[in-house]
Amino acid sequence: MEKKFVEVCFTPGEYEYFKGRFEIVVVIDVLRATSAICSAFHNGVKSVIPVETIEEAQAYQKKGYLVGAERNGEIVEGFDFGNSPFSYMNPKLKNKEVVLSTTNGTRAISIASDAQTVVIGSLLNLEALNDWLITQDKNVLCLCSGWKDKFNLEDTICGGAIADALLATGKFTSNEDSSVAAKYIYQSSKTNYFGFLKSSSHRRRLKSLNLNKDIKHCLTPNQTSVIPILKNGKLVVT
Ligand code: 3SL
8 A cells, every 4th residue: 555645844934845745734833722722622612713813813803703812922912812721621612613813823724724634733632633644544744833934842743743653553654854853853852741842932932921831731642532623714623
């Protein structure tokens, strides 16, 4: 049987070099957008509408939607909540449709939306996602959201973990040095993500905003088996 490809793209800015070759794109923003989205579904949110701009978020808010918006780690003034996974554990959000706009994560989702299938990856749903990807028999690209088009460690670790698991089945192969590097970074970090990321830029940024609890939550793997998937502009779970 012909092997499928699994590759890691470090930033949304590099997506154009990978675009069109992968049926499945896994969007990853470990700190914190895709972790918040997984937490939302795990806690019963019905759907998440990801939007790129604050203007789009405001338009939804005017229509009466519950809207989360974050920029540079902070809740954007005037919105219902930001990007903390804990905000989405509120029982009031059960069975609700929410809108979310974040600095990098929702932008990456929007950039990837040309792909046949877009799914949400994080450390929170890592094992379930890997199992699902293995059954799909499709080429897989892990798209790291990064930080404003720059490389970050935490998304690379998650992309590397996915590549590592898929390659271990023998059903996948990879060609790109980014995938090899991501795998090595994952392997060096896997026994202690929190320690490994101690000096990473976004961990420092969130720590300075007193968001250590969020960091710990987002770096604790396999808390849920949800696999959010983009359908007609909305993230849902099947
Ligand atoms: O960039 C994003 O999408 C966010 O996850 C960043 S933050 O963790 O909310 O600062």
